[in-house]
């Protein structure tokens with residue numbers, strides 16, 4: 001049967017269908033549609049009777065929302081920029097479903113942009129001792145210590161608490177404060193007319209917040225909140241990219257990176273003990289790709305030491321920062337050669353709209369370097385040989401829809417290449433990248449775009465289930481951990497299915 005369909009597709013492409021087959025036009029037409037459905041992600045995912053019923057309910061809501069969007073383009077969240085569509089998504093039944101759905105693991109998330117900006121304002125900004133200063137470029141730096149040289153301060157330091165107290169309106173102060181670490185604007189097309197505009201501000205945000213988060217009490221509170229937000233969004237495990245900054249305390253004492261890792265490990269341990277159905281997180285050491293070769297080599301050495309110390313916790317290495325601006329992988333191979341053989345690579349690759357530039361060719365180098373997964377892989381669709389390799393070698397592409405939209409690769413997410421990856425069953429995991437910096441929280445918003453914009457209209461629970469299962473399958477959990485993860489996932493999934501059928505989700 002399968003062979004027949006393949007032959008059929010070929011025949012259709014040559015417009016010879018009538019002459020070559022005995023099928024009626026309608027039969028041939030349906031056969032091709034079915035073949036495409038079977039080919040795509042989830043095409044062979046089994047649904048039991050209960051799940052099939054949930055799929056029916058889900059599809060009713062999904063088709064309803066799509067129809068509404070089809071009639072009113074300005075109400076079509078699936079096609080809108082996240083900043084414009086978010087209020088609609090927040091009211092959407094599909095979103096409510098996705099929030100309650102167990103989502104498995106998130107495999108591409110940067111720690112210092114992982115927490116919602118609202119929490120940073122409501123909690124972190126009220127921590128006693130938080131200071132703010134301004135750099136020559138007018139950017140704010142937040143910190144709990146005075147080191148003007150590192151902060152590039154031009155202004156005096158002021159206590160955030162004093163500023164807030166002296167402001168005319170505290171709510172206005174807090175709203176302005178939030179803008180320091182959140183790219184949201186009602187008019188992204190005006191505020192960020194180019195990729196450079198949005199990347200400059202985005203990259204700045206890491207510098208605004210970075211030193212405040214290296215303050216030990218803030219570090220602990222922030223990462224605890226990161227885990228809370230993931231857990232509350234029904235994520236069960238994470239692989240977190242982090243630069244492992246050195247921490248400091250109130251007395252000004254600084255601690256080596258080893259301490260940072262131990263702090264994270266301890267937080268992880270504590271959180272998992274409190275929530276036995278959460279499998280915790282592991283760390284991918286992330287280094288700024290713009291560093292000079294010597295600095296890169298130093299970073300590789302730092303990573304080597306941390307990895308040696310905790311090989312099952314500090315699992316791998318990646319390079320971060322705007323790929324279009326940074327050094328291509330090919331030029332930094334000498335630094336990467338010193339990586340320990342037990343370390344895995346999780347390289348960002350092809351996060352670009354360029355074609356045939358050093359940035360999308362990074363995908364080739366990532367594959368030659370035997371990357372475990374690919375971060376973004378946005379340009380992969382333009383490289384058929386590489387895409388084929390990704391599929392046959394089962395290298396998951398970490399697709400982060402909202403990130404790619406906010407950071408100016410695509411406006412209407414129905415045009416995201418992830419649609420092709422799903423259609424061709426390229427291994428995909430849905431990720432959120434830096435949700436705190438664009439007014440998102442958890443992973444559900446990215447799942448909304450995955451199922452409403454990237455997947456075809458008729459895609460329902462089969463695709464969702466495959467994406468969720470993929471996230472555990474393509475994680476670096478050990479075999480034993482993965483067995484346990486799937487056991488927990490099966491259980492929470494069937495509980496979720498029951499809840500939908502009992503009517504407590506919609």
Ligand SMILES: [Zn+2]
Pocket residue numbers: 108110348375433
């Ligand atoms: Zn990233």
